[in-house]
Amino acid sequence: MLRTDALTKAYGGGPGTVHALRGLSVVIPAGTFTAVMGPSGSGKSTFLHCAAGLDRPTSGSVLLGGVDLAGLSEARLTELRRDRIGFVFQSYNLVSSLTVWQNVGLPLRLAGRRIDQEWAREVLAHVGLAERLAHRPAELSGGQRQRVAIARTLVARPEVIFADEPTGALDTESGRDVLGLLRTAVDTYRQTIVMVTHDPVAAAHADRVLFLADGRLADTLDAPSAEQVAAWLGGLGSRC
Numbered sequence: 001m002l003r004t005d006a007l008t009k010a011y012g013g014g015p016g017t018v019h020a021l022r023g024l025s026v027v028i029p030a031g032t033f034t035a036v037m038g039p040s041g042s043g044k045s046t047f048l049h050c051a052a053g054l055d056r057p058t059s060g061s062v063l064l065g066g067v068d069l070a071g072l073s074e075a076r077l078t079e080l081r082r083d084r085i086g087f088v089f090q091s092y093n094l095v096s097s098l099t100v101w102q103n104v105g106l107p108l109r110l111a112g113r114r115i116d117q118e119w120a121r122e123v124l125a126h127v128g129l130a131e132r133l134a135h136r137p138a139e140l141s142g143g144q145r146q147r148v149a150i151a152r153t154l155v156a157r158p159e160v161i162f163a164d165e166p167t168g169a170l171d172t173e174s175g176r177d178v179l180g181l182l183r184t185a186v187d188t189y190r191q192t193i194v195m196v197t198h199d200p201v202a203a204a205h206a207d208r209v210l211f212l213a214d215g216r217l218a219d220t221l222d223a224p225s226a227e228q229v230a231a232w233l234g235g236l237g238s239r240c
């Protein structure tokens with residue numbers, strides 16, 4: 001489980017201080033898919049970075065499986081990110097000189113961890129790339145590259161995968177494939193996923209949507225439909 005308590009993040013100081021998060025408390029149960037939405041500047045990326053241990057909050061706590069990230073040294077935090085957290089970004093961050101198979105195994109190799117070959121093959125079959133293991137990223141479509149990136153995170157069995165606009169660079173069809181894949185990773189492997197997105201269709205794949213506004217949790221929506229999400233965002237827009 002991932003939990004934040006009264007999370008705040010302020011950038012700068014004095015009169016020009018930007019309060020990106022203003023006391024954000026959320027609970028994200030293990031094995032669920034959560035989408036984080038809200039207008040530009042509402043604090044989505046800041047939340048993601050603090051929750052994933054990429055950035056330190058100004059106050060409040062982030063608990064990942066009972067560990068308070070605030071209490072960790074930089075070295076321990078780096079270790080925790082490497083061993084227990086997965087990331088999927090809009091840009092796939094694959095190594096162009098390596099094959100699909102090598103890319104997928106790279107983080108574990110760098111961490112000095114054993115690669116469970118059977119599991120890696122299952123994951124690569126799950127993402128539909130079993131026939132592409134010897135290909136390099138340049139030989140793959142954008143959707144396929146993102147599926148390699150997802151396989152790379154799943155192979156490491158992280159406690160949480162943080163996805164930041166994972167379909168932002170993809171056409172509609174590839175985007176739908178990638179979202180379907182994230183959904184089945186939750187349903188099949190009980191993977192926990194937290195995804196920042198601007199797209200109501202993407203958010204509709206989640207179990208729950210957290211709506212942020214002005215650094216606060218403005219609302220939540222369970223079993224969301226794209227129409228409900230769009231309507232909520234539209235309503236917020238008119239209130240701003």
Ligand SMILES: Nc1ncnc2c1ncn2[C@@H]1O[C@H](COP(=O)(O)OP(=O)(O)OP(=O)(O)O)[C@@H](O)[C@H]1O
Nearest residue numbers: 011018019020038039040041042043044045046047
């Ligand atoms: N490094 C920084 N220094 C100063 N202000 C920052 C910094 N990072 C973010 N901010 C500010 O914090 C607020 C929240 O930004 P954040 O990027 O978290 O929003 P967001 O909801 O992810 O926006 P978007 O949808 O546009 O990506 C914004 O006002 C932003 O300008």
